[in-house]
Amino acid sequence: MEESTFDAPSYCAGTEGEFDVANWDSRHDCDVRQILDRVADKWSLLVIALLERRSLRFTELKREIDGISQRMLTQTLRHLERDGLVRRTVYPVVPPRVDYDLTPLGASLHSTIKALVTWTEEHQREIAGARNQYDRRADDAALVAAARA
Amino acid sequence: MEESTFDAPSYCAGTEGEFDVANWDSRHDCDVRQILDRVADKWSLLVIALLERRSLRFTELKREIDGISQRMLTQTLRHLERDGLVRRTVYPVVPPRVDYDLTPLGASLHSTIKALVTWTEEHQREIAGARNQYDRRADDAALVAAARA
DNA sequence: CTGGATCCCCTTGGATACTG
DNA sequence: CAGTATCCAAGGGGATCCAG
Numbered sequence: 001m002e003e004s005t006f007d008a009p010s011y012c013a014g015t016e017g018e019f020d021v022a023n024w025d026s027r028h029d030c031d032v033r034q035i036l037d038r039v040a041d042k043w044s045l046l047v048i049a050l051l052e053r054r055s056l057r058f059t060e061l062k063r064e065i066d067g068i069s070q071r072m073l074t075q076t077l078r079h080l081e082r083d084g085l086v087r088r089t090v091y092p093v094v095p096p097r098v099d100y101d102l103t104p105l106g107a108s109l110h111s112t113i114k115a116l117v118t119w120t121e122e123h124q125r126e127i128a129g130a131r132n133q134y135d136r137r138a139d140d141a142a143l144v145a146a147a148r149a
Numbered sequence: 150m151e152e153s154t155f156d157a158p159s160y161c162a163g164t165e166g167e168f169d170v171a172n173w174d175s176r177h178d179c180d181v182r183q184i185l186d187r188v189a190d191k192w193s194l195l196v197i198a199l200l201e202r203r204s205l206r207f208t209e210l211k212r213e214i215d216g217i218s219q220r221m222l223t224q225t226l227r228h229l230e231r232d233g234l235v236r237r238t239v240y241p242v243v244p245p246r247v248d249y250d251l252t253p254l255g256a257s258l259h260s261t262i263k264a265l266v267t268w269t270e271e272h273q274r275e276i277a278g279a280r281n282q283y284d285r286r287a288d289d290a291a292l293v294a295a296a297r298a
Numbered sequence: 299c300t301g302g303a304t305c306c307c308c309t310t311g312g313a314t315a316c317t318g
Numbered sequence: 319c320a321g322t323a324t325c326c327a328a329g330g331g332g333a334t335c336c337a338g
Binding site: 035045084121 | 190194232257258276284
Binding site for chain 4: 069071072075094096
């Protein structure tokens with residue numbers, strides 16, 4: 001294994017139910033953060049999205065994702081499997097065949113993620129606009145600074 | 150600046166509206182991915198969560214977040230500001246005073262994120278269980294391997 | 299085909315010191 | 319107070335080779 005020893009404090013303060021956003025900071029090393037990191041991961045997202053359509057083999061995933069190294073794909077799949085989001089099925093044949101598909105838990109996560117993606121879709125114009133504005137102002141400021149020197 | 154030159158291809162294939170999850174892989178370097186990365190960022194989340202309550206000064210944020218370096222805080226705030234999620238207000242006084250607060254866009258993002266956090270809250274038990282199972286099986290496999298040798 | 303093991307680069311981010 | 323500039327260590331991740 002590579003990063004095996006990080007057993008995580010796992011359970012943090014307060015039982016669930018009394019959750020408060022204001023407490024994110026006091027538990028950034030808890031489950032929430034870890035799951036968020038998993039979801040946030042560049043490759044995890046793509047794997048989950050692809051598996052939501054249908055189950056896929058290792059090579060199929062590698063080919064579809066394009067740009068991912070087999071190292072990262074393996075690692076990503078192991079993580080997702082460990083978290084119970086993806087199921088790994090090995091067929092003892094030669095040549096070896098391994099199928100991956102989403103668990104119900106993984107599927108439910110996917111639909112939650114979609115909300116976030118939808119938000120991004122709906123606001124990408126605003127964000128792009130804000131960036132242009134910001135960059136233009138930054139350029140102006142740089143010009144002024146240069147002129148002063 | 151440090152990471153200035155990454156102008157992003159920004160606008161990808163297909164106009165919005167005809168969005169399909171199956172296309173995440175063909176546009177992982179687009180706006181969606183970038184926003185996702187921003188949201189996913191360890192510190193961005195905390196900053197947004199804190200600012201959702203009330204506006205804060207630089208030092209207040211640094212104190213509240215605890216563990217963040219001023220370098221990262223500055224960088225995070227700049228990114229959020231550039232994306233139009235956070236507003237930066239400078240009061241020309243001595244000593245300097247700078248306030249940060251969420252824009253309406255930032256606030257709307259926050260409520261979307263909450264759905265994801267809620268999901269995590271609701272399923273952390275399942276995930277923890279899956280992890281335990283996985284780790285136990287991994288340990289068993291290791292033992293068997295050791296015995297064979 | 300499905301990975302595990304290695305080498306190695308290069309980015310990320312903490313620590314520290316300096317400015318307006 | 320609110321940053322900016324530099325230096326530097328740790329880790330992520332690609333490329334490659336090898337095994338079952």
